[in-house]
Amino acid sequence: MAGVQARVASVRVLDAVLHRGRSLKAALAQALPALPDPRDRALVEAICFAVVRGRARYEAALAAWMPKPPGRRDGELRALLYAGLAQLDPLQMPAHAVLSACVDVARALGRAHQAGLVNALLRRAQREGVPAGDIEAQWPAWLRERLRTDWPEDIEAIFAASAQPAPLWLRVNRRHGTREAYAARLAEAGIACAIDAGNPDAIRLDAGVAVAALPGFSAGEVSVQDxxxxxxxxxxxxxxxxxxxxxxxxxxxxxxxxxxxxxxxxxxxxxxxxxxxxxxxxxxxxxxxxxxxxxxxxxxxxxxxxxxxxxxxxxxxxxxxxxxxxxxxxxxxxxxxxxxxxxxxxxxxxxxxxxxxxxxxxxxxxxxxxxxxxxxxxxxxxxxxxxxxxxxxxxxxxxxxxxxxxxxxxxxxxxxxxxxxxxxxxxxxx
Ligand SMILES: C[S@@+](CC[C@H](N)C(=O)[O-])C[C@H]1O[C@@H](n2cnc3c(N)ncnc32)[C@H](O)[C@@H]1O
CATH class of the missing domain: 3.40.50.150 (Vaccinia Virus protein VP39)
Structure with missing residues (x-):
């Protein structure tokens, strides 16, 4: 089944991040080089970011749907279920492919005895949808309260913006030419972009692009920087x-x-x-x-x-x-x-x-x-x-x-x- 290796890698990364205090960046940096196909690497990143962004929502869904949801001690199963839910929502991958891949992943992880459980739970999510969840629950209570004290009027906007993926911002290296000229090259390469009025070197891309696909990246013409x-x-x-x-x-x-x-x-x-x-x-x-x-x-x-x-x-x-x-x-x-x-x-x-x-x-x-x-x-x-x-x-x-x-x-x-x-x-x- 295509993508099983990538999904296994995702579960391992997520287990380390969610249950063993590893940073997402560090866990991905270790896992991705082992995957030769760039599509697999992109899949791992997409799943891991979606799960970490939506973890409180998936935790609430499992709590509602399972009499005894897997705890931190059964972290791999929990990570696998979260990864399955994230592939359905927000990643919107075809449900039949997600279900069968997640069952294969359970087996590949030596969890054949839990494959039925994984299948049943993801079927339920497919039927009923994953409940919306509360974006505030992503934050520990002490930090939520500090932010609320610091920014009482902006707190909802802070939670909402923090839950969204960020756009990709580029910084054009002036030594190689103007950003208008670089924006034209992006357009030629079929990459949609917008020039930022307030910042002289900034270009915004709304869709993610691998840096290697950016014209002149390795020659130093452009960098990724917010x-x-x-x-x-x-x-x-x-x-x-x-x-x-x-x-x-x-x-x-x-x-x-x-x-x-x-x-x-x-x-x-x-x-x-x-x-x-x-x-x-x-x-x-x-x-x-x-x-x-x-x-x-x-x-x-x-x-x-x-x-x-x-x-x-x-x-x-x-x-x-x-x-x-x-x-x-x-x-x-x-x-x-x-x-x-x-x-x-x-x-x-x-x-x-x-x-x-x-x-x-x-x-x-x-x-x-x-x-x-x-x-x-x-x-x-x-x-x-x-x-x-x-x-x-x-x-x-x-x-x-x-x-x-x-x-x-x-x-x-x-x-x-x-x-x-x-x-x-x-x-x-x-
Ligand atoms: C926010 S990052 C800097 C980002 C960097 N200015 C850039 O634009 O790429 C903070 C950096 O401070 C470094 N750092 C932390 N404590 C430091 C210290 N006492 N002296 C020097 N560097 C320190 C960290 O290793 C980290 O690389």
Missing amino acids: VAAQAVADALGPAPGARVLDACIAPGGKAAHLLERDPGLSLTGLDVDRQRLDRVRDTFARLGVGARAALRVADAADVDAWWDGEAFDAVLLDAPCSATGIVRRQPDVPLHRRAADIQALCATQARLLDAGWRVLRPGGVLLYTTCSILRDENAAQVDAFLARTPDAEAEALDARFGRTAGAGRQRLPGEGGGDGFYYARLRRRG
Whole structure:
């Protein structure tokens, strides 16, 4: 039966993500290379994302339909049933093919004794439809309440946008030509796209496309990057040839964008994670930028360990955060986040802010940014920094960067088609 291998792989990925705390990205990165057929890889991704996005709904369906739904200890069966339901809805795959494939998968997993159960349950879903479910239930109660406190008027929109798949945003590399010319090439290749009015390098695709199918991708003409992340280059806006520190650089999308705009920047990039730093080198090589960038594995907060004493004109602090603004791209974020993580992240962000300030020259600019939508990591974090830093002042950013939030601006997920992002531009008095 076609697709059994891919479906088995999906069940294993889902079991690891839903029941053993594995990140979806990491589990997919491990599973996909074992599948030589790109259609199988696309199927695994589609099933896994649909299940993780709809897990609360499938859990509720099993609770309604089974006297004793499989628990975490029977995680593989649970993952198989969720995967079957997701193939019916939202993936809308032909029911007869889904049923027979899922029964084959049960056998392939050594669960022939449960094949009848799988078949009966999916038949019921086919007959009655999968109940709609409650998108809020995707979020743990503590995080739901924090979001409701932070964004009482926008909470429904946040839940709704976070439950939807995100569009694919491209960033056109200016060094290779204009985005209008690139949009024309996409049209020639039969890929529908729209130019974004607010962001000079951004193109939006509404249907997913494998990066290898994008014209000129391997030659570095284009990158995949959300429009809210692309706005960072405008928010920092370093002067030509400036000495710039990217304190948390990996995987390097924002630094590459800055270098595409100005190859003359003198860039230092730090990251604590060696493997992620290697990805920066790969990205720079593909895009043909950053040959002279100084990249180092370092804890940016441990200034004495890495700084040569020469101050920076501009610092980009794209801080580690809860990633609550990108749940539509990483739907396992609410599943894995714990309340204690937020406290630890806030402490790290504060240390990084103080360190970034120490290495910034008087008159220079630090851009603090996160893909979080929690006030503690954003407006409250920056307010506390301003209160303890007498030579810091916030500079205005315009409405393109979202609504005013403390001294910075916040974009909520889905606004302008982008991710949730926070930006604060801080000037060191000269
Ligand atoms: C939000 S990501 C940065 C994304 C990156 N700016 C980009 O656009 O591709 C945060 C990064 O901070 C790194 N990080 C976390 N703590 C750090 C620290 N103390 N010093 C330096 N990097 C750190 C993580 O390894 C991660 O790669």
